[in-house]
Amino acid sequence: DQQVKQNSPSLSVQEGRISILNCDYTNSMFDYFLWYKKYPAEGPTFLISISSIKDKNEDGRFTVFLNKSAKHLSLHIVPSQPGDSAVYFCAASPSSGANSKLTFGKGITLSVRP
């Protein structure tokens, strides 16, 4: 049972344009969400997170939007750069008041064309 879904396996965008990566979840207990970026043969790198008490969090070129009623979140990257080409994982965690395990989606491969 895939509790975190990234339904589009890949996305290709032109340099300078916006990249929008989508993620859906099914578990109502999730209330903390994270995006990780991963290059081949490396570990995931933390990008940005959002708590369910917010609907938007911004950090430089990266913005994450959360629609809790739709159980949907998205990562916007603007402007996109060739160095952004990587696999992006959405992850979620339930509220526990403490550190807890992450449930990951299968990832989206982003290619930014020069």
Next chain:
Amino acid sequence: NAGVMQNPRHLVRRRGQEARLRCSPMKGHSHVYWYRQLPEEGLKFMVYLQKENIIDESGMPKERFSAEFPKEGPSILRIQQVVRGDSAAYFCASSLRTGGVSYEQYFGPGTRLTVT
């Protein structure tokens, strides 16, 4: 400020042998998580440990797999009698103990296990 360290980076074992994967968390981090990534899949949670304690092992296979995080030294993920299906990338992550809402886990580079 060293990040999460894992060794070895690559490990080849024959079927039936034992595999030991090591993880040193970031300085000051007392929580360690192990995840496994199969080809074309996302990362799957295996086990969550604090020093000398297993907090959540709900993702660990019932047999052949064990994990520890001793008072001194790295966390160890041990796989006994490996089979081909154990071939995967194993990632360790660590996080800082906090009573707040920070859940960021920082990942190591992974150990790629190949069972021949």
